[in-house]
Amino acid sequence: xxxxxxxxxxxxxxxxxxxxxxxxxxxxxxxxxxxxxxxxxxxxxxxxxxxxxxxxxxxxxxxxxxxxxxxxxxxxxxxxxxxxxxxxxxxxxxxxxxxxxxxxxxxxxxxxxxxxxxxxxxxxxxxxxxxxxxxxxxxxxxxxxxxxxxxxxxxxxxxxxxxxxxxxxxxxxxxxxxxxxxxxxxxxxxxxxxxxxxxxxxxxxxxxxxxxxxxxxxxxxxxxxxxxxxxxxxxxxxxxxxxxxxxxxxxxxxxxxxxxx
Amino acid sequence: xxxxxxxxxxxxxxxxxxxxxxxxxxxxxxxxxxxxxxxxxxxxxxxxxxxxxxxxxxxxxxxxxxxxxxxxxxxxxxxxxxxxxxxxxxxxxxxxxxxxxxxxxxxxxxxxxxxxxxxxxxxxxxxxxxxxxxxxxxxxxxxxxxxxxxxxxxxxxxxxxxxxxxxxxxxxxxxxxxxxxxxxxxxxxxxxxxxxxxxxxxxxxxxxxxxxxxxxxxxxxxxxxxxxxxxxxxxxxxxxxxxxxxxxxxxxxxxxxxxxxxx
Numbered sequence: 001x002x003x004x005x006x007x008x009x010x011x012x013x014x015x016x017x018x019x020x021x022x023x024x025x026x027x028x029x030x031x032x033x034x035x036x037x038x039x040x041x042x043x044x045x046x047x048x049x050x051x052x053x054x055x056x057x058x059x060x061x062x063x064x065x066x067x068x069x070x071x072x073x074x075x076x077x078x079x080x081x082x083x084x085x086x087x088x089x090x091x092x093x094x095x096x097x098x099x100x101x102x103x104x105x106x107x108x109x110x111x112x113x114x115x116x117x118x119x120x121x122x123x124x125x126x127x128x129x130x131x132x133x134x135x136x137x138x139x140x141x142x143x144x145x146x147x148x149x150x151x152x153x154x155x156x157x158x159x160x161x162x163x164x165x166x167x168x169x170x171x172x173x174x175x176x177x178x179x180x181x182x183x184x185x186x187x188x189x190x191x192x193x194x195x196x197x198x199x200x201x202x203x204x205x206x207x208x209x210x211x212x213x214x215x216x217x218x219x220x221x222x223x224x225x226x227x228x229x230x231x232x233x234x235x236x237x238x239x240x241x242x243x244x245x246x247x248x249x250x251x252x253x254x255x256x257x258x259x260x261x
Numbered sequence: 262x263x264x265x266x267x268x269x270x271x272x273x274x275x276x277x278x279x280x281x282x283x284x285x286x287x288x289x290x291x292x293x294x295x296x297x298x299x300x301x302x303x304x305x306x307x308x309x310x311x312x313x314x315x316x317x318x319x320x321x322x323x324x325x326x327x328x329x330x331x332x333x334x335x336x337x338x339x340x341x342x343x344x345x346x347x348x349x350x351x352x353x354x355x356x357x358x359x360x361x362x363x364x365x366x367x368x369x370x371x372x373x374x375x376x377x378x379x380x381x382x383x384x385x386x387x388x389x390x391x392x393x394x395x396x397x398x399x400x401x402x403x404x405x406x407x408x409x410x411x412x413x414x415x416x417x418x419x420x421x422x423x424x425x426x427x428x429x430x431x432x433x434x435x436x437x438x439x440x441x442x443x444x445x446x447x448x449x450x451x452x453x454x455x456x457x458x459x460x461x462x463x464x465x466x467x468x469x470x471x472x473x474x475x476x477x478x479x480x481x482x483x484x485x486x487x488x489x490x491x492x493x494x495x496x497x498x499x500x501x502x503x504x505x506x507x508x509x510x511x512x513x514x515x516x517x518x519x520x521x522x523x524x
Contacts, residue, residue, distance in 0.1 A: 027345060030338040034399040034480075044395035051393050075292035082289045117509050121385065121473040122502065125490065130309045131302045139296075209383040212477060219385075223477070226389050238382065245381040258277045 051231060058239055059232035065221065070240055073217035076138045076210070077203040077248075083139075084146025084203070085196045091147060092154030099158065099166070099184065112155070115148030120206050124215040135216030142203050142210070149202070153195045154188070161187040193259045197252040204248035208241045317499035324497050328485055329504055336481035337508070339399055340471040343406025344464045348456075350407060351415035358419035361427075362448070372419070380412030384470045388479035402479035406471060410463050421455035422448060457523055461516045468512040472505045 060066070094100055095108035123144050127137035165183035174182070211219025218237060225234045270278070357363050358372035382390075387408050391401035429447040438446070475483020482505060489497040 023345065026341065030342045034335065034338050034342070034403065036400045036403070040395065040400055044400065047396075048394040051390075072296065075296040078288045078292040079296065082285075117506055118502070119469045119473045121476060122486075122505070125476075125486075126313070129313055131306045132299065134299065134302075135296050136298045136302060139298075205381070205383060209385045212385055212389075222386065223389065226393065231393075238386070241386070242378060242381040246377065249377075255281055258274070258281055 054229075054231040055235035057232065058235035059230075060236045062233060063236075066218075066236060066240055069211075069218040069221050070244055072135055073207045073211075073219075073244065074204070076135050076142065076207040076217050077200065080139045080142030080146060080207070081196070081200040081203050084143045084199065085150060087143065088147045088150040088154060089192075092151040093158065093180070093184075095151060095155035096158035098161075098163065108151070108155075112148055112151040115144045116152065117148075120145045120210065121213060124210040124213045128214045133214040133216075138207060138210040138215035138217055141215055142206055145206060146199050146203065150195050150199050154192060157188045157191045157195075158184060190259060194256060197255045201245075201248050201252040205245055208244070313495065316495035319496065320499040320503055321494070321496035322500060324500055325504070328497070329482070329501060332475075332482040332485040333504055333508065335399055336471045336475075336483070337468070339402045339406060339474070339479075339481050340464060340467040342403045343471065344410060344460060344467050346403060346407030347410030347414050347463065348460060351411045351418060354411060354415040355418035355422060358415060359422035361423055361425070372415070376412045376415045376419075378412075379408060379410075379415070382409070384409040384474060385477055388474040389477050392478045397478035397480070399480035402471065402474045402481055405474060405479055406467050409470070410467060413466075414459050414463055417459045418452065418456065421452045421459075425451045454523070458520065461519055465512055465516045469509055472508070 091108050091111060094104045095112060097105050100108075120141050124137060124141040127140045131137050131140065161184060165187070166179055169179045169183045207217045207219075208222075209219050211217040211221070212223045214220060218241060222234065222237045222241075225231075225237060354372050354375050357368050358376065360366075360369050363369060363372075384405055387405035388402060391405045391408075395401040395404065425448055429451070430443060433443045433447050471481050471483075472486075473483045475481045475485070476487050478484065482501060486498065486501045486505075489495075489501060
């Protein structure tokens with residue numbers, strides 16, 4: 001009997017298989033060049049067990065310090081969100097290609113690109129050098145981060161609007177501000193509130209981290225606890241950060257629910 | 262005939278909106294009054310900034326070969342390996358989180374808990390934890406990037422899996438296909454565009470993050486940056502910042518090009 005000519009329902013995709021092979025090849029190369037070895041991993045796991053052991057139980061003895069820091073973190077997030085959103089409105093508007101002439105969109109787009117290009121921590125380092133340690137550096141950092149994020153999304157939202165109300169307003173001879181207020185804003189307000197609440201949420205997350213480079217908030221205490229091997233206090237800080245972030249997420253969802261109907 | 266006024270929102274809705282505006286303004290005012298800012302520092306900031314940039318110029322290009330190139334490559338590897346690690350780890354979590362694949366609410370909740378805690382902890386904080394576990398270096402950075410990305414990849418992947426069309430799944434089940442085949446031939450083709458989109462998106466984010474985790478000792482260009490700042494070598498700082506900028510821009514262009522091709 002001749003070999004049974006089985007029909008295959010799914011053709012093998014050799015290109016995809018080559019691709020997976022390339023991924024595996026890359027992994028091997030990267031492991032080798034990063035000097036990641038199994039031994040180190042196993043030693044690390046032992047360390048990890050010790051580390052976890054010294055984290056439990058979490059030490060909430062210094063709760064006053066913890067609460068004060070959490071409050072500062074929250075304050076940084078609130079102020080940075082307010083100013084970040086306020087600044088990104090005009091910048092996003094200036095960056096939208098369908099409403100603005102080229103000479104206005106280019107500078108706004110470059111500003112947004114610069115704000116987005118670096119990780120907030122790098123901005124935080126620069127601002128700590130410029131305005132000293134403390135929450136001010138953190139606030140400035142997060143304002144920049146917010147402009148980069150909301151400015152871009154807001155510009156995109158404006159570029160997607162229907163131009164008919166805009167043309168109607170212009171045809172009726174409305175001045176520029178009225179066109180913005182009555183033809184553009186109503187179309188993007190809901191999305192804008194979505195971006196703003198998301199950014200507030202993101203700012204809470206990021207304000208827990210800028211302290212690591214000295215820009216205020218709970219990050220500084222976290223890093224100090226880590227460097228002093230205060231692992232049980234570290235655990236307490238981590239738990240409170242997670243609670244704070246979840247609270248922020250919950251708040252953002254409430255605001256979105258109120259504005260979405 | 263009574264005159265009727267038409268209103269867009271019910272009183273309850275207006276009250277809710279007003280309450281949110283009020284809460285936001287109160288929070289802002291309270292924060293502005295209590296946060297500890299030294300005003301002199303703010304007035305002084307432009308001078309200090311100008312001074313800093315003056316020190317940075319010109320960038321110390323000669324330093325690239327000896328101190329930057331190696332670290333930059335390491336950062337890229339951390340970003341790449343971290344993303345791969347995240348995808349490997351987030352796949353099972355995503356399967357658990359998708360309620361149509363795992364119809365057990367307790368497991369769905371467990372998966373959601375994993376996703377939320379992964380996202381709540383910042384990459385830098387993950388990096389601090391893993392530096393404590395594995396010691397300073399790229400291993401800690403890779404795992405930190407991976408752990409942080411689980412939340413992001415797992416959430417989006419889980420949502421993509423939940424939106425899958427049931428038709429092919431039921432067809433394969435009716436034909437008696439084993440579970441791996443159902444996943445590979447019914448779910449995977451439907452989620453693979455989302456999968457690649459998520460991968461590219463996260464890799465782009467991870468390139469940015471891998472540049473800074475070195476500040477807490479987790480390897481890559483951040484360690485070079487940290488050293489240069491500690492030694493007040495501002496010309497080297499400028500060079501490193503320029504390199505990070507270039508890499509981030511290139512990564513963004515690459516991602517955009519690949520996205521256009523595959524999606």
